[in-house]
Amino acid sequence: MTNTATTAAEKPRVAFYWCAGCGGCEEAVVDLAEQILDVVAAVDIVFWPVALDFKRPGVEAMADGSLAAAFINGAIRTSEQLEMARLLRTKSRVVVAFGACAQLGGIPGLANLWDRNSIFQTVYREAPSTANPDGVTPQTSQPVDGETLELPSFADTVRALDQVIEVDYYLPGCPPTAKLIGEAVHALLSGNLPPRGTVLAPDRALCEECPRKDSKPQDLALNAFKRPHELILDRQTCLLAQGVLCLGPATRAGCEARCVQGNMPCSGCFGPTSRVKDFGGKALSGIASLVGSTDEQEIIRILDQIPDPVGTLYRYSLPSSLLQRRRIGAKSA
Amino acid sequence: MADPKATSESTSAGASPAGARRRITIDPVTRLEGHGKIEIFLDELGYVDRAYFQVPELRGFEKFVQGRPAEEMPQITSRICGVCPTAHHMASTKALDALYQVEPPPAAKKIRELFYSTFMVEDHALHFYFLGGPDFVVGPTAPAAQRNVLGVIAKVGVEVGQRVIAMRRRLRELMALVGGKPIHPVLGLPGGVAKAITSDEQKQFQTVAAEAVDFAQFTLELFEDIVLKNAQYLDLILSDTYTHRTYYMGLVDANHQVNFYDGTVRVVSPDGAEWGNFRPAQYLDYVAEHVEPWTYMKFCYLKPVGWKGFRDGSESGVYCVGPLARLNVAEGMATPLAQVAFKDFFDRLKSRPVHATLANHWARVVELLYAAERMKELADDAALTEPEVRVLPTTTPREGIGAVEAPRGTLFHHYQTDERGLITKANLIVATQNNAARIGMSVEKAARQLIRGPDVPEGLLNMVEMAFRAYDPCHGCATHALPGSMPLLIRVRDGTGRVLNSLWRNLDGSIHRE
Numbered sequence: 077m078t079n080t081a082t083t084a085a086e087k088p089r090v091a092f093y094w095c096a097g098c099g100g101c102e103e104a105v106v107d108l109a110e111q112i113l114d115v116v117a118a119v120d121i122v123f124w125p126v127a128l129d130f131k132r133p134g135v136e137a138m139a140d141g142s143l144a145a146a147f148i149n150g151a152i153r154t155s156e157q158l159e160m161a162r163l164l165r166t167k168s169r170v171v172v173a174f175g176a177c178a179q180l181g182g183i184p185g186l187a188n189l190w191d192r193n194s195i196f197q198t199v200y201r202e203a204p205s206t207a208n209p210d211g212v213t214p215q216t217s218q219p220v221d222g223e224t225l226e227l228p229s230f231a232d233t234v235r236a237l238d239q240v241i242e243v244d245y246y247l248p249g250c251p252p253t254a255k256l257i258g259e260a261v262h263a264l265l266s267g268n269l270p271p272r273g274t275v276l277a278p279d280r281a282l283c284e285e286c287p288r289k290d291s292k293p294q295d296l297a298l299n300a301f302k303r304p305h306e307l308i309l310d311r312q313t314c315l316l317a318q319g320v321l322c323l324g325p326a327t328r329a330g331c332e333a334r335c336v337q338g339n340m341p342c343s344g345c346f347g348p349t350s351r352v353k354d355f356g357g358k359a360l361s362g363i364a365s366l367v368g369s370t371d372e373q374e375i376i377r378i379l380d381q382i383p384d385p386v387g388t389l390y391r392y393s394l395p396s397s398l399l400q401r402r403r404i405g406a407k408s409a
Numbered sequence: 410m411a412d413p414k415a416t417s418e419s420t421s422a423g424a425s426p427a428g429a430r431r432r433i434t435i436d437p438v439t440r441l442e443g444h445g446k447i448e449i450f451l452d453e454l455g456y457v458d459r460a461y462f463q464v465p466e467l468r469g470f471e472k473f474v475q476g477r478p479a480e481e482m483p484q485i486t487s488r489i490c491g492v493c494p495t496a497h498h499m500a501s502t503k504a505l506d507a508l509y510q511v512e513p514p515p516a517a518k519k520i521r522e523l524f525y526s527t528f529m530v531e532d533h534a535l536h537f538y539f540l541g542g543p544d545f546v547v548g549p550t551a552p553a554a555q556r557n558v559l560g561v562i563a564k565v566g567v568e569v570g571q572r573v574i575a576m577r578r579r580l581r582e583l584m585a586l587v588g589g590k591p592i593h594p595v596l597g598l599p600g601g602v603a604k605a606i607t608s609d610e611q612k613q614f615q616t617v618a619a620e621a622v623d624f625a626q627f628t629l630e631l632f633e634d635i636v637l638k639n640a641q642y643l644d645l646i647l648s649d650t651y652t653h654r655t656y657y658m659g660l661v662d663a664n665h666q667v668n669f670y671d672g673t674v675r676v677v678s679p680d681g682a683e684w685g686n687f688r689p690a691q692y693l694d695y696v697a698e699h700v701e702p703w704t705y706m707k708f709c710y711l712k713p714v715g716w717k718g719f720r721d722g723s724e725s726g727v728y729c730v731g732p733l734a735r736l737n738v739a740e741g742m743a744t745p746l747a748q749v750a751f752k753d754f755f756d757r758l759k760s761r762p763v764h765a766t767l768a769n770h771w772a773r774v775v776e777l778l779y780a781a782e783r784m785k786e787l788a789d790d791a792a793l794t795e796p797e798v799r800v801l802p803t804t805t806p807r808e809g810i811g812a813v814e815a816p817r818g819t820l821f822h823h824y825q826t827d828e829r830g831l832i833t834k835a836n837l838i839v840a841t842q843n844n845a846a847r848i849g850m851s852v853e854k855a856a857r858q859l860i861r862g863p864d865v866p867e868g869l870l871n872m873v874e875m876a877f878r879a880y881d882p883c884h885g886c887a888t889h890a891l892p893g894s895m896p897l898l899i900r901v902r903d904g905t906g907r908v909l910n911s912l913w914r915n916l917d918g919s920i921h922r923e
Contacts, residue, residue, distance in 0.1 A: 096466065096468060097491070098488045098489060098490050098491035098492075098494070099490060099491040099492045100488070100490075100491020100492070100494060100592045100593060101491065102491065102492075103491050103492055103592050104491075104592060106535075107578075107581060107591065107592070109574055109575075109577065109578040109581075110571075110574055110575070110578070153466070153468070154465070154466060156465060156466075182488075183485060183488040184468045184469075184473075184488070186473040186474075186477075187468065187469050187472065187473040189473060189476070190469075190472050190473060194472060195467070195469035195472040195473075198469070198471050198472040198475075199467065199469055199471050199472065199707075200700050200707070203471060203698065203707075203836050204693055204823070204834075204836050205692070205693055205696055205697055205698050205709075205836055205838060206697070206698045206700060206707065207697045207698065207699060207712075207716070208699075208700045212700045212701065212702050213700070213702065214467070214700075214701075214702055214703070214704060214705050215702045215703070218702045218703045220459075220461070220703055221450055221458065221459045222450075223432055223448075223450055225448055225461055225463065225703040227463065227465050227703065227704070227705065228465050228466070230467060230705075250488070250593060251491065251592050251593070303478060303480055303830075304480055304598060304603075305480040305505075305509075305598050305599050305600070305801070305802060306801065306802075307801070308799050308801070309603065309604075311604055331590075334585070334589045334590045335589045335590070335595045336589075337589055338587075338588055338589020338590070338594065338595040338596060338603055338604065339589075339595075339603040339604035340589060340595040340596075340603050343481075343484065383478055383829050383830075383831055384476055384477055384478050384481075384831060386476075387476060387477045387478075387481070388478075388481075391485075
């Protein structure tokens with residue numbers, strides 16, 4: 077950064093990078109609105125989630141540990157993402173897993189219910205609009221026009237960031253809120269950091285900050301689970317009390333119950349609190365305790381009303397769960 | 410960018426020794442489903458032989474949504490794109506209406522369209538000021554370090570900059586009010602929305618909508634003063650470098666006026682005649698996708714016309730979506746101020762359809778005005794606060810197709826389910842995918858205009874960026890790299906892959922050579 081060498085020396089250097097994600101974490105940074113000008117003034121952003129080849133020689137040339145922090149969002153799926161995550165780890169004193177995909181694997185992690193071949197088969201061969209009589213699929217190395225075009229390889233398994241590099245802090249959420257991002261940046265700048273491994277959000281269940289908290293019964297006994305499209309949802313009452321599977325009890329607080337404020341149940345994007353290893357397991361045990369029956373057949377009938385347990389309880393966390401993935405080569409459900 | 414079949418024919422005659430040929434790699438920050446990369450092959454004299462626009466990532470939503478409950482799809486598929494999650498959310502919600510054969514109550518439709526219009530104002534404004542606009546407001550030949558949103562602010566004044574940031578924040582706050590959160594909202598359900606709008610919330614919408622109309626008019630004036638009054642800019646917009654005679658596609662209402670939320674899909678041919686007008690549910694009869702082995706992206710084309718490679722003209726099925734395409738397929742705008750702007754657009758560009766890709770920036774401002782006016786109409790609607798916003802589904806689900814106009818173009822969601830409403834098959838045609846072939850053609854054309862001999866001029870950097878940014882600032886916007894400061898690497902290699910020289914531009918706009 078020749079043009080800014082003088083100022084850069086005085087400001088902490090920060091990197092943003094994004095892997096298998098949607099760009100929502102980037103948009104969340106822009107949603108800092110007026111605050112973003114303060115961030116830009118306080119740090120020197122040496123790169124943004126970006127141009128790998130271009131940045132790579134520049135990043136490789138940096139001294140190890142010369143970046144104050146790297147904020148990495150998205151899960152790890154391709155060879156390119158893996159290489160970049162490792163490089164940034166070497167160059168950064170602090171790595172923050174930014175958002176649900178980096179922290180837990182996120183929604184793209186649901187692809188771990190399948191593998192590379194079955195995904196390619198669906199996308200490139202079976203999609204009803206796709207005309208592909210020769211069965212062409214993307215190749216990592218493809219001769220064209222007397223040259224070779226290369227693509228990063230696509231792994232069978234989506235991984236969370238801390239499954240490929242050491243992570244110092246986690247910013248949860250899909251995406252993290254502007255408030256939590258602001259607080260994290262402030263903590264980094266002030267050097268007032270919690271112990272390594274901390275998730276930078278309140279360590280309590282979402283129910284505790286939910287505006288409908290007072291309407292949650294002490295002892296719920298449900299004889300039926302309802303899906304959100306099957307009933308008119310009351311705007312004031314606890315969603316669990318209405319029979320809708322809200323994951324608030326298993327989910328970390330910090331989002332200010334935004335989905336519930338939108339009159340829809342929490343789907344768990346903030347992940348678990350520090351006391352829980354496996355989010356879906358925790359959610360499942362919570363659900364089991366809500367079932368208002370001791371009769372085995374009746375319990376089966378009630379739980380059968382949750383039609384997609386894996387996709388519901390591990391919506392954001394399949395790669396980082398104890399399950400991690402479906403066995404490769406196993407027959408798809 | 411050429412069809413590989415045509416490629417082998419055209420090069421076989423004059424095949425050059427491998428050592429004499431060279432290639433250029435441009436690795437910008439882009440996002441479709443991830444980044445994007447451009448490879449340019451040069452002949453022995455240093456002229457462009459072929460160019461390839463590659464997308465090096467895939468996430469495979471069509472596969473991993475299988476088994477998920479259909480009613481979760483608006484939230485799951487919004488994760489395809491965090492920049493336009495609202496577009497996926499809404500296309501998905503409409504696919505659920507079709508899946509469960511349920512018609513939302515009037516207030517629910519109004520809330521959806523109000524929410525969607527608010528999103529379109531916010532998204533179009535972001536692109537104009539932060540991404541596409543700097544090329545013109547500051548100038549395409551201005552120093553790269555100034556060609557960004559800070560340069561725009563320097564040119565138009567700090568007050569305007571603050572107004573843009575504040576406007577965007579207020580629009581996002583309204584989206585949170587209705588949808589829970591602006592990124593990955595939760596309002597959509599089959600047959601309606603999750604909650605009604607209160608009269609207090611309506612007042613907030615009315616206040617901001619009135620400001621949004623002022624803001625859009627101001628933006629149009631700004632575009633007039635800075636861009637349209639500059640003959641050089643107009644020449645650039647209309648230059649052959651950025652022109653392709655293709656088909657255009659977009660949603661229109663019953664009067665053939667632009668509609669973002671609902672309607673039929675109208676297609677016009679390169680000469681401007683109506684080629685088709687179909688219901689979204691018929692999309693499989695009209696749209697098909699071509700697969701190439703060198704990219705993870707699929708290329709859409711008009712099925713009845715057929716895939717004829719990366720070329721324009723009425724014989725090729727390549728088509729274009731987005732702001733320019735929407736104006737090209739429409740006969741007008743449904744709101745008064747936007748209608749005036751629409752007429753002015755075609756009168757002054759003196760063609761119909763307009764084939765100049767860079768006119769997308771102007772079309773986007775016309776649409777910004779429409780979105781703001783439509784937002785105001787809906788915010789002022791007395792029936793907006795009616796409490797009934799849901800119709801509960803009663804039929805057994807099987808199949809549903811929904812479409813909206815995303816900021817970047819037509820977006821289709823198509824689901825099949827089992828009798829419990831669990832997804833068995835999903836097909837998604839994403840806005841940028843519709844444009845993929847034309848984007849590749851534009852990149853090649855820009856490269857051909859600039860690369861004429863061994864030296865790679867620095868102007869290539871911005872000209873190439875402009876070639877795809879004009880269509881679809883989503884490439885830049887996903888990363889929020891600022892135009893003109895988007896980091897780029899250009900490497901020239903010989904036929905053995907050895908790097909002859911390289912040129913790169915850092916985020917601060919500084920240029921480095923090796």
